[in-house]
Amino acid sequence: MGIVVPLNPDKEQKPSVEALIRLTKPGMGQVNDLILKMAGANVDMIPEIADYLISSGGKRLRPMLTLAAADMCGYEGDGHVKLAACVEFMHTATLLHDDVVDESDMRRGKKSARMVWGNQASVLVGDYLLGQSFRMMVEVGSLEALDILSTASSVIAEGEVMQLVAAKNTATTEDEYLEVIRAKTAALFSAAAEVGPVLAKAPQAAKSAFRSYGTNLGLAFQLIDDALDYGGSAADLGKDIGDDLREGKITLPVVLSYRRGSDADRAFFDRVLMEGDVQDGDLETAIATMKQLDALKDTVERASHYGAVAKDALAAFPDSNMKKSLLETVDFCIYRGH
Amino acid sequence: MGIVVPLNPDKEQKPSVEALIRLTKPGMGQVNDLILKMAGANVDMIPEIADYLISSGGKRLRPMLTLAAADMCGYEGDGHVKLAACVEFMHTATLLHDDVVDESDMRRGKKSARMVWGNQASVLVGDYLLGQSFRMMVEVGSLEALDILSTASSVIAEGEVMQLVAAKNTATTEDEYLEVIRAKTAALFSAAAEVGPVLAKAPQAAKSAFRSYGTNLGLAFQLIDDALDYGGSAADLGKDIGDDLREGKITLPVVLSYRRGSDADRAFFDRVLMEGDVQDGDLETAIATMKQLDALKDTVERASHYGAVAKDALAAFPDSNMKKSLLETVDFCIYRGH
Numbered sequence: 001m002g003i004v005v006p007l008n009p010d011k012e013q014k015p016s017v018e019a020l021i022r023l024t025k026p027g028m029g030q031v032n033d034l035i036l037k038m039a040g041a042n043v044d045m046i047p048e049i050a051d052y053l054i055s056s057g058g059k060r061l062r063p064m065l066t067l068a069a070a071d072m073c074g075y076e077g078d079g080h081v082k083l084a085a086c087v088e089f090m091h092t093a094t095l096l097h098d099d100v101v102d103e104s105d106m107r108r109g110k111k112s113a114r115m116v117w118g119n120q121a122s123v124l125v126g127d128y129l130l131g132q133s134f135r136m137m138v139e140v141g142s143l144e145a146l147d148i149l150s151t152a153s154s155v156i157a158e159g160e161v162m163q164l165v166a167a168k169n170t171a172t173t174e175d176e177y178l179e180v181i182r183a184k185t186a187a188l189f190s191a192a193a194e195v196g197p198v199l200a201k202a203p204q205a206a207k208s209a210f211r212s213y214g215t216n217l218g219l220a221f222q223l224i225d226d227a228l229d230y231g232g233s234a235a236d237l238g239k240d241i242g243d244d245l246r247e248g249k250i251t252l253p254v255v256l257s258y259r260r261g262s263d264a265d266r267a268f269f270d271r272v273l274m275e276g277d278v279q280d281g282d283l284e285t286a287i288a289t290m291k292q293l294d295a296l297k298d299t300v301e302r303a304s305h306y307g308a309v310a311k312d313a314l315a316a317f318p319d320s321n322m323k324k325s326l327l328e329t330v331d332f333c334i335y336r337g338h
Numbered sequence: 339m340g341i342v343v344p345l346n347p348d349k350e351q352k353p354s355v356e357a358l359i360r361l362t363k364p365g366m367g368q369v370n371d372l373i374l375k376m377a378g379a380n381v382d383m384i385p386e387i388a389d390y391l392i393s394s395g396g397k398r399l400r401p402m403l404t405l406a407a408a409d410m411c412g413y414e415g416d417g418h419v420k421l422a423a424c425v426e427f428m429h430t431a432t433l434l435h436d437d438v439v440d441e442s443d444m445r446r447g448k449k450s451a452r453m454v455w456g457n458q459a460s461v462l463v464g465d466y467l468l469g470q471s472f473r474m475m476v477e478v479g480s481l482e483a484l485d486i487l488s489t490a491s492s493v494i495a496e497g498e499v500m501q502l503v504a505a506k507n508t509a510t511t512e513d514e515y516l517e518v519i520r521a522k523t524a525a526l527f528s529a530a531a532e533v534g535p536v537l538a539k540a541p542q543a544a545k546s547a548f549r550s551y552g553t554n555l556g557l558a559f560q561l562i563d564d565a566l567d568y569g570g571s572a573a574d575l576g577k578d579i580g581d582d583l584r585e586g587k588i589t590l591p592v593v594l595s596y597r598r599g600s601d602a603d604r605a606f607f608d609r610v611l612m613e614g615d616v617q618d619g620d621l622e623t624a625i626a627t628m629k630q631l632d633a634l635k636d637t638v639e640r641a642s643h644y645g646a647v648a649k650d651a652l653a654a655f656p657d658s659n660m661k662k663s664l665l666e667t668v669d670f671c672i673y674r675g676h
Contacts, residue, residue, distance in 0.1 A: 164462060
């Protein structure tokens, strides 16, 4: 009688971040409190915008990486909570500025902040969050962590400029594109993970391992995001599919399709992405072309490659629930793309 | 025979920053080299924009303050050169973002960067310069200087948001306005000056003195700038007079005129600044009203007050050419407004 619930359902379940969320829950509670406190300001508009973005349902993967990495390296202080909040502030500042730069109307299924408060406030509140982020880092007092996070901050901005320059250029190569996402996305994942062992004063090998885990997870994450923009469901992603096409963004599915396709395919992508002449049915055409040329499948394939590198980066660490959750997080990121 | 040149022309000359420029010249040469090096990037657009702004003829008052303060406190290392470059980068990043927020077409008599490269690049290159600025600070390795500069960074952004919220609000009080400029302008002058004694490991009294000098010089500088926007010549300022009026910016001349004026005067400022309905002849009307109500004269008067406080802040330091040049710099800033 009754339903048989498997005691160890792992193998039958889809990969998920639930384990990571559960294991970092106490620390993330403190991170959230700190975020709310540090988003406060003498001007009401700042916490309003910060709350809007921060409570808008991102998974907070980056700060969880900081907590998990510090934990796996035996860190016992509270600096990891502050650095995790820094990482989330840096990410939020980037989102605010990105939406202005991309002229995005939506973000995670809600109106973007710039549509609610305007471009001006989005630029300035982004600057404020970045400033607060640096103040928190300085409080922690680790010059090594400061070096890692401040370097990430300028690398991210450099990556965004690279993307802006590459924008609408359908001749972008796969390597050039990888250089962009290595800077604009992977650098923050990498820094978020590396500061954990840095705080724990772990050996160089541990720092390098987490740096590599973060970089490769970030690359995989971004590539899957790119694929989802042409194939995911709006409900899953929380954003409309086809945004990248409409914004003229060159991502890996486009890079692959452009190289593999016919002259007619190239003419299509040139019209839509370079000239910005987007017509009804273009998204469907793009998706059909990408499927026919295996561009979406191979984008996920490339992501799996980086995912595998990320997992191997942690191979030398002894088994633990935290390690297991970080490995599963990689699978989860890849799985979203299937 | 011949022309008699007075040997000590100080009393007969207009106050100038030439002495400060001369005394900080060797250090500023290194600052300029470092600025060019750190503005370099893997994307050509970044140094292009940075050079455009950095070579566009600002006086570089802020980095000179850092060098002068370090020198007066007997500092002998080279960290002051790096921190001076940081301060200039922070300032340049703020200019880039300000022009986007204010939708300014001109900056120091040239097209603003956003008019040449667009808003998108201005936002992102500003972020990049801020990131590079933090990297240089971290290299210097003084946590106390990092604390001062990172706090300034978030205070500046907070001040900009305050200004955005106060924008077009003609009912802004003088105290509210002072709070805005204390954050958006004086905080960087203050930090620029304070990190000098910090690097030199000078006693707390010296740090406080330079902090106070910077803050009050910054307030005076901004108030004179505000007055000049209604009375200076475009040639001197390198920007068109009347910018603040056209952009609906509330500055002290407006605050004073609005309070002192008649109902008709208030209706005028409400139409122009709150409603943004700027008509031909409005600038002339505004200037005439401000003159009649002594609003420009008293803005300069207020600036003189802060200038006097700035000079007294350095009173306890022994006489030196550097000290004299810093005192003259205060007079120079005020003198511009007459």
